[in-house]
Each structure stands twice: as structure tokens, then as C-alpha cells.
């Protein structure tokens with residue numbers, strides 16, 4: 001019997017894959033929402049989340065899965081993100097910039113809304129948790145990452161506002177934003193491969209790597225799951241480094 005339903009966007013790689021393999025729930029079903037499949041043992045809901053049409057399919061899926069589900073936990077982690085195209089606004093490729101904005105700024109808000117709606121409409125009465133994976137880029141302005149920084153800031157502010165809504169309705173749903181710190185994933189490899197002209201702070205990321213300060217994805221994932229045990233108030237925005 002399945003007691004916990006877990007959805008992770010972008011569980012095909014990096015932190016998302018580590019979150020899938022370390023999910024600390026007995027009898028859990030983990031669904032990866034991404035273009036390529038997640039780790040063995042996860043179910044794959046194929047979706048290009050930079051395409052708005054995919055958001056409706058996820059909303060339909062969430063309501064179908066939660067309707068009649070009588071397990072104890074439902075957890076949705078919005079982790080999928082991209083740095084592409086790294087470079088300055090006004091210089092990079094326009095379709096790629098548009099896709100970045102849709103994935104980093106819009107998808108999380110729309111999917112977060114879809115999860116909350118599915119929880120409410122399905123009558124699910126276990127513990128529901130919604131987590132947005134954030135970044136230090138939500139508060140530090142990095143030249144070359146304009147839409148990534150803007151997207152993470154948008155998610156943090158969405159969590160603050162929606163958290164207040166959930167508290168005022170006493171829904172019991174916990175909405176959190178968690179920044180994972182610097183983690184050894186494909187995203188960091190991509191950063192280090194970038195030309196300084198497109199991303200002037202690149203040297204700092206070489207130094208973090210060369211001095212061994214990137215975290216192992218599974219360690220970061222375990223710390224991230226542990227935040228859920230801290231009973232933080234809905235609307236909390238936190239960083240694993242603090």
C-alpha cells in the first residue's frame with residue numbers, strides 16, 4: 001500500500017535525482033516530472049515544463065492521483081530549473097530566454113497552484129507539503145543569470161504570499177522555499193564551462209570547486225528532507241547554509 005505520494009520536478013539529474021533516491025518515507029511512490037526519466041524505482045511523468053501545455057497535464061495528473069488517496073503524506077518538490085542561456089539579457093538567444101522565464105519564473109507558481117488545488121479538491125486529509133527549490137541567486141544579482149535570478153526571487157516571494165494564505169485559511173498545508181547551497185551537479189559543470197564574458201563571476205565557482213566546497217547531492221538532499229521535520233511555518237524561506 002502506498003502511504004506517501006512524492007512528486008519531484010527534474011528528478012532525472014543532480015539534486016532532484018538525489019531527492020528521489022533519499023526520500024525518507026516508507027511505502028512511497030515517487031514521480032519524476034521531467035523530460036528524461038528519473039532514477040530506477042521512480043515513475044516518470046514526461047513533461048517539458050518550459051511548455052505551458054505541460055502544466056495542464058500535470059494539474060490533471062495531480063488531481064487524479066490525489067482523488068481517493070488515503071495515505072498519510074503528499075509532497076510536491078519543484079526542483080527543475082535551468083541556467084540556459086547563460087549570458088546577458090539583450091545578447092542571448094530569444095527563444096531560449098523565453099523558455100528560461102517560463103520554466104524558472106512561471107512553472108513553479110502554476111504547478112504550486114495546481115498541487116494546492118488538487119489537495120483541496122481531492123479532499124486529501126493527510127500532511128501536504130509543497131517545496132520550491134531556491135538559490136542564493138534569489139537575493140544575489142549575478143550578471144549572466146538575469147532570468148534565473150528573477151525566477152528564484154519570484155518563487156521565494158510566491159512562497160511567502162501563499163504561505164500566508166495557507167495559514168489564514170488554516171489548511172494545514174506547508175509551503176516552503178529551500179535553497180540547497182552549492183551542489184556538485186551538471187549545473188555546476190555548466191557554470192564552470194562558461195566564458196567569463198557571458199558570466200563574469202565564473203572564477204568564484206572554479207574556486208568553490210577547486211577548494212572542495214561543492215556538496216555531494218545526496219548529502220544536500222538528506223539535509224533538505226530534514227527541513228520538513230522542523231515544522232517550519234508555512235511561507236518560510238530558508239537556506240541549507242544558514
Ligand SMILES: NC(=O)c1ccc[n+]([C@@H]2O[C@H](COP(=O)([O-])OP(=O)(O)OC[C@H]3O[C@@H](n4cnc5c(N)ncnc54)[C@H](OP(=O)(O)O)[C@@H]3O)[C@@H](O)[C@H]2O)c1
Pocket residue numbers: 009010011012013014015016033034035036037047048049050051078079080081082103133134135136179180181182183184185186187188
Ligand atoms: N547545483 C547547485 O549548486 C545549485 C545551487 C542552488 C540551487 N540549485 C537548484 O537546485 C535545483 C536542481 O539543480 P541541479 O543542480 O540538480 O541541476 P541539474 O543537474 O542541471 O538538473 C536540472 C533538472 O531540471 C530538469 N529540467 C530542466 N529543464 C527542464 C524542462 N524544460 N522541463 C522539465 N524539467 C527540466 C532536468 O530534467 P530533464 O533535462 O530530464 O528535463 C533535470 O532533472 C534547481 O532548482 C537549481 O536551481 C542548484
